[in-house]
Structures are given as structure tokens and as C-alpha cells.
Amino acid sequence: MGSPASSGSFVTVKRKRVAYLALATAGLLVLGLVYAWSIFATPIAVQYGWDKGSLQLVFNIAMICFCVAALLGSYVMKVLPLKGALAIAATMIALGFLGTAFFASKSLVGMYFSYGLLCGAGCGMGYNLVIATVNSWFPDKIGFSSGVMMMGMGLGSLLLGSAADSLIGIVGIELGFIVLAVVAFAVVIVLSTVLKPAPADAASLLARSSSGPHASNDGLCDRAPLKDPLFYVYMIWAIFTIAVGITLIGGVKQGALVLGVDGAFATLVVGLCSTMNGVSRLAIGALYDKFGLLVSIFTSGFLITISAIAITFSYANSIAVVYIAASLCVGFGYGSIPVIASAFAKECYGAKDYARNFATINMAAAIGSFLSIGLISMASPDGTSSNATVWMVFAVLAVVGLVDAVCFARMYRKRLNSSPCSGR
Numbered sequence: 001m002g003s004p005a006s007s008g009s010f011v012t013v014k015r016k017r018v019a020y021l022a023l024a025t026a027g028l029l030v031l032g033l034v035y036a037w038s039i040f041a042t043p044i045a046v047q048y049g050w051d052k053g054s055l056q057l058v059f060n061i062a063m064i065c066f067c068v069a070a071l072l073g074s075y076v077m078k079v080l081p082l083k084g085a086l087a088i089a090a091t092m093i094a095l096g097f098l099g100t101a102f103f104a105s106k107s108l109v110g111m112y113f114s115y116g117l118l119c120g121a122g123c124g125m126g127y128n129l130v131i132a133t134v135n136s137w138f139p140d141k142i143g144f145s146s147g148v149m150m151m152g153m154g155l156g157s158l159l160l161g162s163a164a165d166s167l168i169g170i171v172g173i174e175l176g177f178i179v180l181a182v183v184a185f186a187v188v189i190v191l192s193t194v195l196k197p198a199p200a201d202a203a204s205l206l207a208r209s210s211s212g213p214h215a216s217n218d219g220l221c222d223r224a225p226l227k228d229p230l231f232y233v234y235m236i237w238a239i240f241t242i243a244v245g246i247t248l249i250g251g252v253k254q255g256a257l258v259l260g261v262d263g264a265f266a267t268l269v270v271g272l273c274s275t276m277n278g279v280s281r282l283a284i285g286a287l288y289d290k291f292g293l294l295v296s297i298f299t300s301g302f303l304i305t306i307s308a309i310a311i312t313f314s315y316a317n318s319i320a321v322v323y324i325a326a327s328l329c330v331g332f333g334y335g336s337i338p339v340i341a342s343a344f345a346k347e348c349y350g351a352k353d354y355a356r357n358f359a360t361i362n363m364a365a366a367i368g369s370f371l372s373i374g375l376i377s378m379a380s381p382d383g384t385s386s387n388a389t390v391w392m393v394f395a396v397l398a399v400v401g402l403v404d405a406v407c408f409a410r411m412y413r414k415r416l417n418s419s420p421c422s423g424r
Helices: 007-048 052-079 082-103 108-135 142-171 173-194 202-207 229-258 263-291 293-317 320-335 337-349 354-379 388-418
Strands: none
Touching: 007 052, 007 108, 007 142, 007 173, 052 082, 052 108, 052 354, 082 108, 082 173, 108 142, 108 173, 108 337, 108 354, 142 173, 142 263, 142 337, 229 263, 229 293, 229 320, 229 337, 229 354, 229 388, 263 293, 263 320, 263 337, 293 320, 293 337, 293 388, 320 337, 337 354, 354 388
């Protein structure tokens, strides 16, 4: 790259980052297939007779490995070039799909290892590497870039998951997963070959076109999240909010059926929730760039809280339309959290260790998953989340999360007034 004053360099950065963003979003559609396990699990259960509860554990393992590997991937970036790190992720994903093809008819433990560990870890590592790399090209519009890429991730299970389901229906489970392995490996290898980190002077080159503080103050707030009280207050909000969202997402179809919704329409509700999940990532990214972190957090928090209360009401009074509307709002609020995490990581902890800090913050998803499982097991009369008792508990959890968000806002504003951190 040329000097920061070179208009040629400025134009080059602007052009390259648009191409990288488009490529990364397409690639994250494929990485989003890890969320399509509920689609894959149905034919596996029918054809091979596995217990649905045991198959659900495959997804839980995948989500935990996703979060852990995203964090480990940030350390891999320190010792390997991006191309090598993404090649490792591509290999794990491919081996995971191939292993699932082999073990689907033979071993639950094999599926725990292949889809749960290998696919989950490979997708998590690839996700963090791609997000961190492309966001380095958007120091002035990190909310927008995060939102676009995560929209791709969120829509992956809806768009490609449906295509994969049709593929499996035509060629069978084993061959279907082999095809997925080849496609996923090829896509991530292409990303590894094409994507490049932004030049060191990207922020200064772009600062002149940005009226916001995100570019001009880039790097002024480098600090360790684990040593910052603000991080822990944020994590409480994120964990509680994620627990509510993942409980709804994991049982949205079953809840609709309990309330008397037709089976085909209940399936449509699942797709609409996925769509809202994806759309919210772009919308909240734009909201963050325009109004800042606190507006984004409170938008998500209010939606989740009001919706949890509405779902409790819908179960208590058997009103399906309230449940459906609230479910879509939860899908929107829940989908915004990864974008908020990305913005929070960059704004409050700087660019130097962004990949590691982003992955650390995203561990809230793993903790929130455990919290969801624990609360359902303690509060549910029938072991499911499809009743008013469980949702009364999660409504209280959402309210507590919103109160925590108020505490976070006070600490955050104090931080802004006493440090050069970017933000609003």
C-alpha cells in the first residue's frame, strides 16, 4: 500500500474491502450450515432410529466447540498466516462432514466427534478468522461490515440448509454429507487464498471519509477484557439474553405445535425466525454505526424482554398469534447479539487483539447455552420449553438482563467521559 496521503491507496482500500466483504458473506453462508443440524437430524433419526434427544446433543456439542475454537483460532493467527489457519478450519469442517457420513448409521459417539467437535470447531475457527480479517478493512463502518457478514452466517442454515435437505432427500444421507464436505472445503480454501488482512494504515486512509469516531480513535482503547469490570457487566447481559434467545430458537416449532399451529405453518415460523435473525444482523449493524453501542444493546434487550413476557402470556392463554409475533421479535433480538459483540470488542478493546477479544466475548453463547439447558431441566414439568412455567422463568431472566444493561450503560458513559475510547 502507498502512503496514507495517496488518493490511489484510498481508492484501492475502498475497492478491495467491498470485494472482500461480498466474498466473506458468501463464504459465511457455508459456515452457517453448522446451525442446520436440526434439518439434518430429522432424516438421520428416521432412517437410522437414533433418539432425537441424543441427536440434539450433537448440536449442543457443536455450539460449545464453535465458541471454544473461535477463541483458539485467535491464537492460531499469531503463529500461522491467515491462509494456513483457514486451511486448518477447512480441513476440520470437511473431515467433520465426512465423518458424519460414515458414522450416521453406526455411532452416536462418532457423530458427537465428527459433526459436534470437528464441524463445530472448524466453523467456529473459520468464522472468527474471516470476521476479524474483513472487519480490519472497515474501521469506520464495523457495525455495517459485521452485520452484512453475520447476516450471511445467520441465513446459511435457512438458504443452504434447505438445499442440503433436498440434496440428502435425492442422493441419501451418506452421499449428501460427502458433497457438503467437498463444497465446504472448496469454499473455505478459496477464502484462505483470496482474503488478506488490511494494511496497517487502513484506518488513517479511511478516517478522512468518516465523520464518526470509530476510525479516528482506532487502537486507543487496547486493553485486556478479562481485567476490565465493564466486560463482566456486558457478559451478564449477553449471557442472559442469549439464554432466552437460544431457548426460543431451539424449540420454536414445538411451541407452535403445542399452541395448535398447523405443522406446515409451524415449519414456516422456523424459517421466518431464521430470516429475522439474519435481517437483524444487518439492521443492528447499521443502527450501531448511526447511533452507537447503547442504542443497539437496548434495542435488542427491550425486544427480548417484551417478547419473553408475551410468550409466557401466549402459553398461559393459548394464543398462537401472540406466540408467533413474539417469536419473530426474539429472532430479531437474538440475531443482533453477534453484531453487538463485534462492535463492543473493537470499540472498547481496540484493534490489536480484536480476533481474540471478539472470541472471548462470544463465549457468552456457550455459557448462555448451558444456562438455558439448566433452567429448562429445573423449571419444565415435561422437559421441554413449550409451557408457561419455563417462559415465566426466562421472562424474569430477560428483565434482570435489562437491568444489567442499565448498569452497563452507566459504566460505559463514565468510561467515555474519562478515556479516549471511541464510541458514543
